Amino acid sequence: MSKFWGSRFEKGTDKLADEFSFSLEYDKRLAIYDVIGSIAHATMLGKCKIISRIDSSKIVSGLKKIALQLEKGAFKFDMQEEDIHSNIQSALKKMIGPAADKLHTARSRNDLIVLDMKLYCMDELTTIIDLISKLQKSILSFAEKNKDVIIPAYTHLQAAQVVLLSHHMLAYIEMLERDKQRTLDAIIRTSSMPLGSCALAGTTLPTDRDFVTEELEFLTTTKNSIDSVSDRDFIIEALSSLAILGMHFSRISEDLIIWATSEFNYVNIDWGLCTGSSIMPHKKNPDILELIRGETAKLYSNLSEVLILTKGLPLTYNRDLQLDKPPLFESIDKIKQITALMAKLFSSLKVNKTHLAKRIEDESFYTVDLMEYLIKKGVSYREAHDIIGKMVKECLDKGKKISDLTKEQLKIYCQKFEIDAKKLLNAKSSVENKKSYGSTNPKLVEKQIDSWNEYFKQ
Ligand code: ARG
Secondary structure, three states, X not given: OOOOOOOOOOOOOOHHHHXXXXXXXXHHHHHHHHHHHHHHHHHHHHHOXXXXXXXXXXXXXXXXXXXXXXXXXXXXXXXXXXXXXXXXXXXXXXXXXXXXXXXXXXXXXXXXXXXXXXXXXXXXXXXXXXXXXXXXXXXXXXXXXXXXXXXXXXXXXXXXXXXXXXXXXXXXXXXXXXXXXXXXXXXXXXXXXXOOXXXXXXXXXXXXXXHHHHHOOOOEEOOOHHHHHHOOHHHHHHHHHHHHHHHHHHHHHHHHHHHOOOOOOOEEOOHHHOEOOOOOOOOOEOHHHHHHHHHHHHHHHHHHHHXXXXXXXXXXXXXXXXXXXXXXXXXXXXXXXXXXXXXXXXXXXXXXXXHHHHHOOOHHHHHHHHHHXXXXXXXXXXXXXXXXXXXXXXXXXXXXXXXXXXXXXXXXXXXXXXXXXXXXXXXXXXXXXXXXXXXXXXXXXXXXXXXXXXHHHO
């Protein structure tokens, strides 16, 4: 076991305290970032003549070997080590001898852990953006496959108006696009290189921090050593992006759970993503979607955990900050799983077209279209609302359909009615007559589908 400190300690640390404080169990996933960051740092130390070129290249080639071992899964983590930094350090020393002792010059674990975490975040968030794109594509091809399907849409969970199923799917794609942009924003702000801030005050050694920034392809170098080692905003931003994404997943899940009930019967979820009941043989439960909806709680609590952890912490580094890792890692792992599962779900989702066609025969979906028919003939919105309201009530009371009314009966409600008004009482006309930009008009939706297809081709 090699500790970075210890020389002024009168005795070894307590075994229980070690067990309590060691982080290798979870921070070992940072290994490759620790190595990559250290390669850039050692190169800089050599270039600035802070250590000899020979020592610098010894360190770099040792670290490259460790990177290779990590890639192959052959690196042996020593669980007696305190954290990932000391583990890499001691592995390097075993490999190259005393030159390894020079690696930790002009840096501290306080700036190093921020560097590792930033590299990790940027990498994982980029993967998540790719996964979201894959999911969007899977939703888009589901939308295209069912381009002509019309569904009842809901407000207050009460049947409202009809829309194209593909229009509803494009709403999901919009939500996910915002998630990608939010995540990208988080990456851009994360991309500020902290190494060389050392413990908190910087160093007397002639380092070149911008060189490390370039080597590691960060956008900028952090400007304040105190802020560099204290800042955990990037973790909170990553977690909040993931929490919002999780909220979207929970809403999509809820839509599909409702749509898959026998009462709604819009869709069939693939058997592979459902489970049965141990007692009720007829059941097909959407457990995966329910778990996705449920896991959102964890994504929220991980965000609040780090917000609570950092609240009121004095600048600069405090050991509490070690505890930012488990919640971040958990949210990243969960979101990756959920996003991939969602993509699978949409690629195997089936639509119950016959049932939907029957459902949209209900003429109450078209009352707004009737209202707008009158408005186009000069009737005020208020009056039109009253006229149609009265008409719907009387038809319902008498168990009649609006389309059963004759021209004369229609005229009793309003002189402006002509027989062509009855042509509005079907789903196809309802969507086709929509005109506003962003509406469910099939031509406009088609255009949106085309532009998303174009976008995903790039
Ligand atoms: N394991 C620590 C963390 O995750 C690394 C930094 C430790 N620094 C220190 N001064 N004890 O935050």
